[in-house]
Amino acid sequence: MNIKRTKLNLVSLALVGTSSILLSGCNQPPQEVEENSTPATKATETQHNLDIWPVLELPVKKDPAIEQKITDMIATMTLEQKVAQMIQPEIRDISIADMRKYGFGSYLNGGGAFPNDDKHATPADWIKLAEDMYQASMEDSEDGIAIPTMWGTDAVHGHNNVIGATLFPHNIGLGAANNPELLEQIAAITATEVMVTGIDWVFAPTVAVVRDDRWGRAYEGYSEDPEIVREYSAAIVKGLQGAADKDFLGDSRVISTVKHFLGDGGTENGDDQGNNLASEQELFDIHAQGYVGGLSAGSQSVMASFNSWHGEKNHGSKYLLTDVLKTKMGFDGFVVGDWNGHGQIPGCTNDNCSQTINAGLDIFMVPTDAWKPLYENTIAQVESGEIPMSRIDDAVSRILRVKLRAGLFDKPSPANRPVSGKLELIGADEHRAVARQAVRESLVLLKNNDQLLPLKPNQKILLAGDAADNIGKQSGGWTITWQGTGNTNADFPGGTSIFAGFEQAVTTAGGDIELAIDGEYQNKPDVAVVVFGEEPYAEGIGDIDNLEYQRGNKKDLALLKKLKSDGIPVVSVFISGRPMWVNAELNASDAFVAAWLPGSEGQGIADVLLTDSAGTTQHDFVGKLSFSWPKSATQTTVNRNDDNYDPLLPYGFGLTYGDENVLVDDLDETVAKFADADQPLVLFEHAEKAPWAINLVSGDQSTGVNSSIVELGSIKLQTMDKDVQEDARTITFAGTEQAMVSLRSNFVEDLRNYTENDSALTLLVRKDQEFSEKVYLQMHCDEADCQKQVDITSVIKGFTIHEWQELSVDLKCFSEQGLNFARVNMPFGIATQGSGVVSFAKIRMVPNQGATAKITCR
Template sequence: MRFKWLLVILLFVFSGLNSIQAQQYVPVAQKIDPKVEAKVDKLLSKMTLEEKVGQMCQVTLDVITKGPNQFSSDEPLQLDTSLVRKALVDYKVGSILNTANNRARTPQKWNEIISQLQKVATKETRLGIPIIYGIDGIHGATYTAGATIFPQEIAMAATRNRTLVRKEAEVSAYETRACGIPWTFSPVLDLGIDPRWPRMWETFGEDPYLVAQMGYQMIKGYEGENNDIDNPVHVASCMKHFLGYSAAKSGKDRTPAWLPEIDLRERHLVSFKKAINAGAHTVMINSGIINGVPVHASYDIITKLLKQELGFNGLVVTDWADIENLHNRDKVAKTQKEAVKMAINAGIDMSMVPYNFDFCDYLTELVKEGEVPMSRIDDAVRRILRVKYELGLFKTPVTRMADYPDFASKKFENDAYEAAAEAITLLRNNNHVLPLSAHAKILVTGPNANSMRTLNGGWTYSWQGEKVEEFAGKYNTILEAIRNHAGDKNVTYVPGVEYKMDGTYNEEQNVDIDAAVKAAANVDAVVLCLGENTYTEKPGDLNDLYISDNQTALAKALSATGKPVILVLNEGRPRLISKFADQMQAILQIYLPGNFGGDALADVLYGKVNPSGKLPYTYPRYPNSLVVYNHKPSEAQKKMEGMYNYEGDVGSQFPFGAGLSYTDFTYSDLKINKSELDGKDDFTISVTVKNTGDREGKEAVQLYISDLYASITPDVKRLRGFEKVDLRPGEAKTVTFHLNTRDLAFVNHQLKYVVEEGKFVASVANLTVPFSVKNTQTFDR
């Protein structure tokens, strides 16, 4: 009987995420600029239904260019005047996205194309409403030839350096605007909790606090401290992907997730709440399904949670073809027209269609038939126009390359290099094999040793990153950077294994392990560069998390030579290396460091740079041990005396937050200024860190807090602060973290944020300090 009642309660709790409603939309009062709103209301009052619906439509660039069909374009790229007019004049389309033929363009070509589009939109339409152009610029202006390319988000998280993240976004905004593009589909705020998921590298890692902090900095970098996106060096940011996208049960892209609302709110919502508070102007919706309901059809998630509860007043855009997917893939809509009805009534403002204009026809019919209320249309268009006015597009429809003299400047390149260098994470350094002597003879080997493509990853010059070599030839691969340090005579290169470079990401060729073993006989050390080729989204799905058999065989064969092997991991997610990791004398994780990753790695290998990165995820040891660091106590049960030797521990290869240095840091004097908290108290935790080694180094000081007992089983610990300090030999600094009792809260069974009375422990490195909360407190959110 108790089980039946529990089932009823659970169904009631989860039902809020599972309903698809087509009800009258009632906008809520939100803080907006009254001057902008007056302009929006005035323009909206003049618009016909067709003009409003057109604003809600977004098509890809290939649809309006000269070429054989809407999926591809002729080269050199040119707009098709008749197709442009069909889109912008006939269908009144309000937004264009993406590049053509899946390839980067020069900033001059971007200026040319977007200027032509804005001329038609502003001069040849009845109301002269400019379009808003959007692009996937996720680690720089990544669809622009010659732009400054930074490390991917997962590497930026490893820096634990908020300043570098903001710099990246500022540079990206500047160079995106130089192209005339005002809107970037970034940052990704999903949690990187599952290494099977092919978009893990697009995230800031597995911890909600870390993701929220880095996401906040990226949004402020894109939009400016005051979110003044009409400033021509700022762009509108786009939070991705609301909500729970990375929690797919299968670990594969765009597959269903089953998420209790407690988990959704306590983990997945944290970064988005922080981003909304940061003023992010737009958001993209999760392409997946939560508890059986496609998120693009969820009124409860898009309208009730995002727009009403969180107070988001910006623009809500779909992901690629996801309204069509409600019918084609997810089978919740019997027709495409019904799919449009579901999504718009759920709260979608703009449809990334992207290849036709059927959306406009269907939505116009639905409004005339009374199936979609005009209040819902007006709300959507108001949000779109609001962003366009705030971007200054009515005054300056397109910015000009000539006004951006710092495009691809040396200063920007130095910022990208610095980020790549600080991201590199030293995970092992047995017998101080690193740094290398400048005169040591080195064998460089492995499929990632001589590839710019693998340094950058997907979303670089093309969707899957397969065109990187065409655009990044002037930068240094790992091999080239090492040769620049040591000279050709001291460096031997034998790949051992190579990737196919035909667009596939996981196929290998030219396997000659014997040649690599033979070459190792004449060197002092081996730099073994393993990992992955480029991928993202569905093409990156995999069935085996272990690193490839060929790479494993190469690593084992080289370790058997007796020469010190320095393993360099160049990968978007932690591929399992437990079959050979113990035989590696040193291990470095460089993630996807961008165009300057080879230079940064060489500088670390030879000691010019002291590594300071920290893992932003738990590196698993086994395929059935994919447990994040902030797990529940029962997820890490070890063998107990007299019991079976069961394998119930976490089983990580390297823990979250791991990262060594060439110097030593000692922690002392961990203190809390209030040992007992009462009410909604502010409090501080401080610790002193000292460089006790013989070289300067940077250290990321990480604060964790554990709730020892709670009404819902607590996480073993949670990250609640981090600061990066630079210390000279012998220098010490005191780092102080400022917190509030709210920072200790969890979501309870009533979906309230609560801090319960009881005992807590704060920890930094190997130090701990206890404290307590005297009275239970409930917080709004």
């Protein structure tokens, strides 16, 4: 199990519980929270312990000359100019004229945002927008001041928003490579390609330590263990920004962002933007090590996290943002929010949130048109004293400090910087060569019966599976589009699919190669390489509720078994953003490679799996698991150093050529279920349960709910008292147009557990006025033609007026219509064209009640 390099040894290092070895920090645990405390109150009751946190030795010291410039500038700035520095809108929501008028301190392009709203915008288009925004920020005729703006972008595996850029493996694969020097090189290349397009600032590295593999952002983490994360964070910051004592923020370097502060990888049940219940010592030992590495390397910005810690949203946590990060750890750069993260703080909205500024946030990331009222409300809150002017001055000082350190006041404009416009650097051959090396080093060999691998290229080889010739699928989320979907190979000029890499090598060696995605070959091959795996996804969309691969639709397993039944040896190349339970697929494979999400240079896989034409190994496997591989579908939180640690394959595992195989061919294929699999899913009880939110639709209008009475077109919703105050809702339909009240989420949820456990949707209903037209119960998922409904008119008609009764609907009534329960974004909706009044309470999905529901489809 020894890794053949002088890097970290994955098997022998043990970090958790040993922070005193790393830093001078006390190991005194925080005071215990009372057991009967609710998560919402734990944050205020927890006795914080600042002694846990270190004083970091930061490599970039305050420069007296810069500090004097900051003081002088602050003294001349108006409140409006200061607040504008703290507002970061998105390119889809502002114009050049807006920049000229307000002088925003920064702006961003979110996932799927492009200059001119054109996915195929050229690098020249990106440069033009950067130049135009910069010039507008420096024009002082309207806002009265000339401070250069900054453009921030999510370049998380290369400059991944730009067509033709080099795309590296996602972080989970780089974690398996365990090569900090390579990571610094990757980051430097990314910085160069970003600077070519005139952009100043990158929202990377992500330093989440992933503890539950159901999390849809697992692939953004390098490891389940903090050791690699700490080392990589330092390496990437150096690669992006340059070394603090050498080429710091030079002409081909960008400002880095260590994110997301803090604990995003440790939320309960892997719920994106959920609640982390780690102790304060665990928060430091496990989740903060990336900040120790990144800040000690000189990172100039930190992004706040969507998640909560013990029920308190991090965007509103003064303890974490100010007391820990800024005061104790000594961070003197700025803290930027995540996408409207401030609006999730209780009492806040996207356009009004003094709490987050007072907690220590320096820059609002405020996409959509909420930026203007947020700007105005923040000014008003300072004028009223709700936000102290000292807090504003501190935030603006931090922003100016970073801009001065980055030389933005002195550098030429974006179009005139030394590497700007050097389009030959976007996707340059030497950059792709490094990405190809990263692909090779990230591969982990899990199984190799009878030393099937490496394959000789001078034989008949079949490439099958829907990821074999699909650069978009092999690259995953955050690839041109936010979710990585909707792309074709034509969107990756210069990139190489896995099949293309094999084709080049096999053809050169005189072998025969055939591509048959569905396995229906024309000529029987000597061996089949089947490339399959997860569809691309990004945050929220990727959350699942267990780790079974292709749960309910085992089409890839069927392909493997078909080829095996034809007497063809099968090599599986598994594309995924996390380890998954694939026992059946492992059993059906003679060799199995975890390829993660390799990016645009698919030929790196052929480099390892194929010998040269003489039969000599070109590159051996060096990748080792930085995530433990699960033994069952429910073993979702198996992490090194856990009590009773018992994965299928341990952290640090990875075969090399010649190693004895360890996996048997008859792994248990029994699908495990969680011990609480028969527990109801509560959607509404007293109020809607996260992540669901009540939404009203009338005709083509829709709105959320922010008060006890909301009216929209043909519909009115108001709170009512059933058993306790406001524990139910009354809907009044006027009958003037189609209308609906629903529970919706911005992200999809995997609810397959409830169809598998014969569940029913149940709710308490009180009819107060008969309906004039049919009434429907609806569920939606996020796919095309995935809005399904069940007619509940006859049941409602039979209910006694003004009496609470239970309505239950078999979930089979939706699944048999084709609703994909793996991707539900609306599990409940009441809709009608007519008039009527009905109240509802206590909406749940209840296992083992489908067959006995009032409405069944059996």
